[in-house]
Amino acid sequence: MKIDKKNIKAFEKVFRLNLINSITGIKAGNLIATRSNDGADNVAIFSSVVHLGSNPAQIGFVMRPQIERKSDTYNNIKENGFYTINHITKAIYKQAHNTSANLKGSEFDLCDIKKENIDNFKAPFVLESPIKIGMKLIEMIDLPNDCILIVGEVELIDVQESSINEKGEVDLSLINVMGISGLNGYYELQRMDSLPYIRLSDKSKIE
Amino acid sequence: MKIDKKNIKAFEKVFRLNLINSITGIKAGNLIATRSNDGADNVAIFSSVVHLGSNPAQIGFVMRPQIERKSDTYNNIKENGFYTINHITKAIYKQAHNTSANLKGSEFDLCDIKKENIDNFKAPFVLESPIKIGMKLIEMIDLPNDCILIVGEVELIDVQESSINEKGEVDLSLINVMGISGLNGYYELQRMDSLPYIRLSDKSKIE
Numbered sequence: 001m002k003i004d005k006k007n008i009k010a011f012e013k014v015f016r017l018n019l020i021n022s023i024t025g026i027k028a029g030n031l032i033a034t035r036s037n038d039g040a041d042n043v044a045i046f047s048s049v050v051h052l053g054s055n056p057a058q059i060g061f062v063m064r065p066q067i068e069r070k071s072d073t074y075n076n077i078k079e080n081g082f083y084t085i086n087h088i089t090k091a092i093y094k095q096a097h098n099t100s101a102n103l104k105g106s107e108f109d110l111c112d113i114k115k116e117n118i119d120n121f122k123a124p125f126v127l128e129s130p131i132k133i134g135m136k137l138i139e140m141i142d143l144p145n146d147c148i149l150i151v152g153e154v155e156l157i158d159v160q161e162s163s164i165n166e167k168g169e170v171d172l173s174l175i176n177v178m179g180i181s182g183l184n185g186y187y188e189l190q191r192m193d194s195l196p197y198i199r200l201s202d203k204s205k206i207e
Numbered sequence: 208m209k210i211d212k213k214n215i216k217a218f219e220k221v222f223r224l225n226l227i228n229s230i231t232g233i234k235a236g237n238l239i240a241t242r243s244n245d246g247a248d249n250v251a252i253f254s255s256v257v258h259l260g261s262n263p264a265q266i267g268f269v270m271r272p273q274i275e276r277k278s279d280t281y282n283n284i285k286e287n288g289f290y291t292i293n294h295i296t297k298a299i300y301k302q303a304h305n306t307s308a309n310l311k312g313s314e315f316d317l318c319d320i321k322k323e324n325i326d327n328f329k330a331p332f333v334l335e336s337p338i339k340i341g342m343k344l345i346e347m348i349d350l351p352n353d354c355i356l357i358v359g360e361v362e363l364i365d366v367q368e369s370s371i372n373e374k375g376e377v378d379l380s381l382i383n384v385m386g387i388s389g390l391n392g393y394y395e396l397q398r399m400d401s402l403p404y405i406r407l408s409d410k411s412k413i414e
Contacts, residue, residue: 001365001366001371002363002364003365004364005360008364009262011375013262015375016261016262016264017261018375019364019371019375020258020262020264021261022371022375022377023364024235024292025237025338025379025384025386026233026234026379026384026396027234027235028231028232028234049231049232050255050257050269051231051254051255052269052350052354055223055224057223060350062257062267085231090399093400094402118209133230139351141356143259143267143348143356144358145259145260145263147260149350154227156209157209157211157215157230158208158209160208161208164226167221167222167225168218168223168224168225168226169226169389170389171392172233172394173394177233178399179232179394181376181398182376184404185378185400186402187379187380187396187397187398189233189394189395190397191393191394192393192394193300193392193393194391194392194393197221197391
């Protein structure tokens with residue numbers, strides 16, 4: 001089935017939204033939690049987290065345009081400078097999905113998501129997440145379509161130790177981490193294979 | 208297991224690389240294919256594709272810093288302005304992984320990946336991919352750590368029709384699309400649930 005730019009424009013809105021959100025493939029499902037300077041906690045689901053670098057450890061995520069209305073996540077990160085990225089599992093994906101509604105009050109309470117404070121980190125974590133990442137804002141970058149790429153540095157990782165092997169690889173299936181496709185498709189992950197890391201110029205591994 | 212910034216810095220290099228690449232969760236595995244202006248075709252594996260918007264349909268992906276050496280993918284996109292994103296499946300993930308080596312010549316031939324030309328699109332596609340996306344470059348954005356975010360607009364989609372439902376959602380498990388964790392962990396995907404799309408302010412859906 002071939003679809004061109006004209007077809008995409010002509011699709012009914014929800015069909016286009018679902019299709020274009022689906023075609024990039026599987027995405028990580030993360031709860032991003034923030035705290036306003038006056039102590040109000042917020043948590044919202046995102047599926048746009050992207051690895052940027054290991055040393056220093058940097059992670060990005062994309063937010064929708066903040067022109068008509070600024071989200072609590074955006075405002076809190078901007079004023080507080082810290083936020084957390086927490087993985088969604090089979091046990092909490094339904095509650096996590098509900099945070100996509102526009103709620104008055106803290107989604108931790110309204111969506112029944114348990115909160116955890118770790119050390120003196122300036123944003124809350126999600127208690128039940130097997131991978132929790134404390135982040136410090138580096139930069140908010142405007143993209144051509146008014147989306148915003150939030151770039152941050154990893155300050156703290158709390159990860160279930162049993163999921164990490166001696167090489168530092170995390171087995172996502174051991175800890176029931178889920179994937180998201182589109183806006184609302186949830187996937188189980190089954191680790192199938194681990195291929196050798198191919199070093200630059202190491203052509204011999206190929207033949 | 209709690210890991211702070213100091214621990215991250217002190218880890219042995221490969222352990223840190225694997226860990227930090229793993230903690231963002233599952234990622235889409237894509238072959239990005241390009242063509243130089245003198246007709247040399249290139250294809251390379253990426254796991255940094257991110258959805259940016261549906262209308263107009265925009266997709267981004269992150270490339271490593273191009274300071275010491277510019278990759279063929281980078282050079283080709285810059286000079287030609289077009290590229291393709293092709294999904295990795297169980298049938299081709301081993302060949303796809305091999306493209307991460309630094310090869311002299313076209314990875315299509317060297318890694319045994321079948322090429323397809325669609326209409327007159329200015330870059331090649333991967334024949335066996337069940338989702339192929341033809342992209343037009345919009346902007347290359349420098350990130351704080353010298354990585355580059357490539358932002359493009361969707362020009363063409365070739366997708367296996369049987370994988371799309373009436374709402375426009377693609378079932379990735381039906382077409383054997385894989386996920387990647389870290390640098391070299393390959394995952395099978397099993398669609399588990401499709402939750403209702405929650406509209407803004409539609410709090411009733413939660414209770």
